[in-house]
Amino acid sequence: TDQQQHTDHLDIIQVCQNVIRDMHQYGLCVIDKFLGEKKGLAVLDEVLRMYQSGVFKDGQLVRNKSTNKQDLKTIRGDQITWMDGRETDCSNIGQLISKVDSIIMRANRMANNGHMGDYVINGRTKAMVACYPGHGSHYVKHVDNPNQDGRCITAIYYLNRDWDIKQNGGLLRIFPEGWTDQVADIEPLFDRILFFWSDRRNPHEVQPAYKTRYAITLWYFD
Numbered sequence: 286t287d288q289q290q291h292t293d294h295l296d297i298i299q300v301c302q303n304v305i306r307d308m309h310q311y312g313l314c315v316i317d318k319f320l321g322e323k324k325g326l327a328v329l330d331e332v333l334r335m336y337q338s339g340v341f342k343d344g345q346l347v348r349n350k351s352t353n354k355q356d357l358k359t360i361r362g363d364q365i366t367w368m369d370g371r372e373t374d375c376s377n378i379g380q381l382i383s384k385v386d387s388i389i390m391r392a393n394r395m396a397n398n399g400h401m402g403d404y405v406i407n408g409r410t411k412a413m414v415a416c417y418p419g420h421g422s423h424y425v426k427h428v429d430n431p432n433q434d435g436r437c438i439t440a441i442y443y444l445n446r447d448w449d450i451k452q453n454g455g456l457l458r459i460f461p462e463g464w465t466d467q468v469a470d471i472e473p474l475f476d477r478i479l480f481f482w483s484d485r486r487n488p489h490e491v492q493p494a495y496k497t498r499y500a501i502t503l504w505y506f507d
């Protein structure tokens with residue numbers, strides 16, 4: 286209905302204003318209930334089906350001090366697969382990607398007074414679907430784009446229902462440059478999306494996860 290389209294349109298504008306404000310103030314932005322339960326579950330189903338089909342590349346081997354003993358054991362880190370969202374039976378992932386695209390592109394236009402970091406976003410990577418298989422799999426502290434490879438915004442959509450950070454770990458901790466002794470702790474909760482500047486302003490780490498942890502990441506270029 287055009288009433289529904291009207292409210293959807295207002296939602297998008299509201300979301301874009303939040304993204305512009307938070308990116309300008311904090312260099313990061315978290316939005317919950319991004320797709321809504323129904324569409325979020327549809328995306329999760331497609332990711333789980335892909336994971337079962339074995340298309341994910343095996344995560345790199347990570348040496349990991351085991352919790353109790355000091356001996357080093359190797360565990361598998363993140364397992365990933367790349368997709369453009371046009372694959373068969375992945376239309377919901379495709380719709381997610383289009384929604385993130387429209388928000389980033391619109392926010393970039395709306396913030397023409399350089400409030401989206403003075404970038405002119407003109408493209409993005411494919412979508413990287415990542416699975417941390419649990420058993421302590423993690424990602425060491427890093428910067429996504431340390432050497433000006435063109436990526437300026439990281440967008441991560443999380444798919445983890447009933448995630449209990451105390452039991453399951455897998456916290457994303459960002460160490461925003463310029464924040465003295467403060468960090469941003471982001472739980473990888475279902476239907477949550479996170480945006481942050483991809484460069485040295487946002488070193489971050491994925492803390493050890495003890496339950497399978499899924500996320501879809503897009504990097505936008507300027």
Ligand SMILES: O=C(O)CNC(=O)c1n[nH]c2ccccc2c1=O
Nearest residue numbers: 363365415424441457473489491500
């Ligand atoms: O999942 C998260 O909360 C954050 N995740 C990351 O920062 C992250 N960053 N860079 C990567 C590069 C290759 C494969 C996986 C990754 C990866 O999960």
Ligand SMILES: [Fe+2]
Nearest residue numbers: 427428429489
């Ligand atoms: Fe990262």
